[in-house]
Amino acid sequence: MPSELNGHIQKAVNAHIQSIVRLAYTYVQNIQDAEDIAQDTFVSYLQAGKTFENDEHEKAWLLRVCMNKCKNLLKSGWHKSRNPLPEDLPALSPEENSMLGEVMRLDEKYRVPIHMYYYEGYTIADIAVLLNLPSATVGTRLARAKSQLKKNLGGALDG
DSSP: OHHHHHHHHHHHHHHHHHHHHHHHHHHHOOHHHHHHHHHHHHHHHHHHTOOOSSHHHHHHHHHHHHHHHHHHHHHSTTOOOOOOOOSSOTTOOHHHHHHHHHHHHSOHHHHHHHIIIIISOOOHHHHHHHHTOOHHHHHHHHHHHHHHHHHHTTTOSOO
C-alpha cells in the first residue's frame, strides 16, 4: 500500500506542482516562500489521506490548502519583508514580464482571481467556490483588476 500511495502522491505532484507554486507566488510574491508553501501543501495532502472524485476535485482541494497556507504565512509575525519581482524573469518576453509585474502589483483581492481565471483557467463560478465568495463579487473583482491593468499598461490590454 505505501508504494501505491507514493505513486498517487507523485502523480498529483507532477500534475499540479506548477499551479500550486504559481498560486502561492501570487500571494507571497517570493519564489522561495511559494516553493515552501507548495511543499507544505503536498505534505498536507499526504497526511490527509483523502480520495477525490476526479483530478479537478483533487486540484481544487490542493489550491484551497495552498491559499490557506499562504494566508497563514502572510499573517505570521516574522513575514515582514517582500522581495521585489525580479527584473528579468527567465523565458518571458519583455511584454509578458511587464504584464506579470503589473498583475503582481495588484491588491491580493484582485491578483488572486486574475491568476485563477487567466493562468489556471477557472470559471468565475469555480473561483467563487474556491475563494468562498459570491460569483458577482468575483466578476466585479476581475473587471476592476482588468480595468486597473489597462490603466497601468496605458491601454495595452486586449478586450
